[in-house]
Amino acid sequence: MNYVTLGGVTVGLCILGWDATKWWPGRKQLMKDPAKHAAKLLPxxxxxxxxxxxxxxxxxxxxxxxxxxLGLSNWLGDVALVWGVGEQSGQLAARTFIPLSTPGACVVLIGTVVFLASVKKAGDETRGVLKRGAWCGITLGTSAGVAGFAAVPLAQAANWLGDTGYGYVR
Structure with missing residues (x-):
C-alpha cells in the first residue's frame, strides 16, 4: 500500500483548490443551470x-x-512545507484500507485504458483537467481525511463491478 505524507495531501488539496476555483461558475450561474455546471465537473x-x-x-x-x-507529490509537498512555511511533514495514511480483489484490479486496468483514451481524445483544457483529477486522486486516495474515506466505497464498487462482470465467485 502507498502512504501519503502531510506534504502529499497538501499537494492534492492544492490541485483540488485550483480546479475547484477554475470550475466555479459563481452562485448565480450555478443556480441558473446546475446540471450544465455539474456536467463540467464530471470529467x-x-x-x-x-x-x-x-x-x-x-x-x-x-x-x-x-x-x-505519490512519491513525487510527497516529496514536493514536504519540501514546500519545510522550506515554504517552516513546518514539519509527517505520514497521514488512512487507517481503513480495502484492497482490490483480482476482478477489482481488472476494473482498474479497464479504467486505465479508458482514462488514457480519454486523455488522448480530449482537447488541451480537458486533458489538463483529467490529468490533475487523477493526480489529486492519487494524493488524496489514502489520506486520513474525507477523501481517504471515499477510497473505501470506491474499492468496494470496483470489487463488486469486477465480481459481477466477471462472474467471479470466492
Missing part, C-alpha cells in the same frame, strides 16, 4: 476516482506509476 470527478483506485494495492506498471506520482 474531473471520474479521473479523481480513477486516480484514487490506482493507489489501492494495484501492482505492476499502473501501481508503479501511481507510486511514483
Amino acid at each position: 474531473w470527478l471520474l479521473s479523481w476516482a480513477y486516480g484514487c483506485l490506482t493507489t489501492l494495492g494495484v501492482a505492476g506498471l499502473i501501481g508503479t506509476a501511481s507510486s511514483a506520482v
Whole structure:
C-alpha cells in the first residue's frame, strides 16, 4: 500500500483548490443551470476516482506509476512545507484500507485504458483537467481525511463491478 505524507495531501488539496476555483461558475450561474455546471465537473470527478483506485494495492506498471506520482507529490509537498512555511511533514495514511480483489484490479486496468483514451481524445483544457483529477486522486486516495474515506466505497464498487462482470465467485 502507498502512504501519503502531510506534504502529499497538501499537494492534492492544492490541485483540488485550483480546479475547484477554475470550475466555479459563481452562485448565480450555478443556480441558473446546475446540471450544465455539474456536467463540467464530471470529467474531473471520474479521473479523481480513477486516480484514487490506482493507489489501492494495484501492482505492476499502473501501481508503479501511481507510486511514483505519490512519491513525487510527497516529496514536493514536504519540501514546500519545510522550506515554504517552516513546518514539519509527517505520514497521514488512512487507517481503513480495502484492497482490490483480482476482478477489482481488472476494473482498474479497464479504467486505465479508458482514462488514457480519454486523455488522448480530449482537447488541451480537458486533458489538463483529467490529468490533475487523477493526480489529486492519487494524493488524496489514502489520506486520513474525507477523501481517504471515499477510497473505501470506491474499492468496494470496483470489487463488486469486477465480481459481477466477471462472474467471479470466492
